[in-house]
Amino acid sequence: MGKQYEIPLGAQHISLLEPLHFKFTTENEKIVDTVANVYYVHRGIEQACCSKFKFRQVSFVVGRVCGLCSVSHTTAYSQVAEKLIKIEVPRRAKYLRMLVIELDRIHSHLLCLSHVAENSGFEALFMKTMQYREFAMELLEAVCGNRIQYDFSIVGGVARDLKPEVGKMILERLKIFKPQLDELVDIYQNNWTLSLKNKGVGLITKEDALRLNVVGPFARATGLAADVRNEYDDLLPWKEVGFEMVLDKAGDVHARNMVRLRELYVSMRIIENIINGLPESALVTETKTFPDGEAVARLEAPRGELFYYAKGNKTQILERLKIKAPTFSNIPAMVEAFKGNEYGSAPAIIASYDPCLSCTSR
């Protein structure tokens, strides 16, 4: 056994977007053990939701849990609240929720991919990916009014309708994005330099993913078929709009890149199908009922399974709200996937997890 060194990475580090801290134990540059600390930004949102805000206001509060997957939080919360007040959401509202979730997935996946490129030392690819991502931000602004933290899903439905000209613009912009995405796939898949940094790096197997309950693209890149969109057809009809699960087997950084890129094609197809087949109905189901009993909802956010538990007590204020973010589930696997890798690969591995500490600590 060689001499072991402990090397800290974070909470402030040039390769990190968010405040997390890893303490690596290394032996000849190889990581042999990792300790993670992911709770630098606990904000007490669950407590605020159960004490300071009425249950209809909570969807706006949980939209601030995360800037990247805001619509996933507001939709998951709205679904759980709708179960507590026992209402059915109008069909058009369900379709519009799926539309914004998929637009959000496009920008979130491209952000993750760009940072993997940057942390792998490929700055030009980072720039290109971020450049191509911009169209998704502009479309989200056109649909929701905001580039981030769009208060789109509300309890009972959605806050805004899709204007026909915006729908047309989305379809046109998707046509422009398609060859850009083909170009990105070609680079991420075939670039020799990038492959040296990403192939066989940060590996976990399907058995590890099952054992450690991994979720999202992190799990699907190992071959584990875990995607809430494949499961819940009652709350949002994903299969009706062309959802198809994307899997890989390699389980390394490269496989995670490829799963995210291939999922963008699925997202594009879903968005096109939604706009071409948008049903006519009201946008919101109104009710004056107060939440009662307990309910859970799961939703596939860009990083994986988002879980909400809520308990009502027939008043405006919830008794309990529990939020489980995807990164929270992936922490044990994140720690494990570093082992045996070079310390120099750690930044790319971290970016490939697509961690969201804002969601995790909430």
Added chain:
Amino acid sequence: MNRIETSIDKVKDDIRNFYKPDLYHFVVINAVDLGEKIEVQWFFCEYANPSNIIAFCVQINPDEEIPSIRDIVESSWVAEAELVDLMNIKIQNTAKGFVLEPDFESGPLRKKK
């Protein structure tokens, strides 16, 4: 959501008999402050039938220690560490200080008396 009511003495055995990593996905552990008691809930869902969400539920006194399930569900340590800090629940072999700083007031999600 399928609630399975059990007791603090039996919950670990119940989860051990139930949990198969290739069949069930461990979601999270939650706790609800009921006033005199705290309800702890271990959530799982089935890979083959994911709309089937199973919650093992136990009501405990606030000062009772609950068993850790990390020898059954290896990844549960994060959820256990979070509960210890945010709900001020005692969990076997789980120290404070993962979610909150050690000098922070324990159990911010508990109801104020």
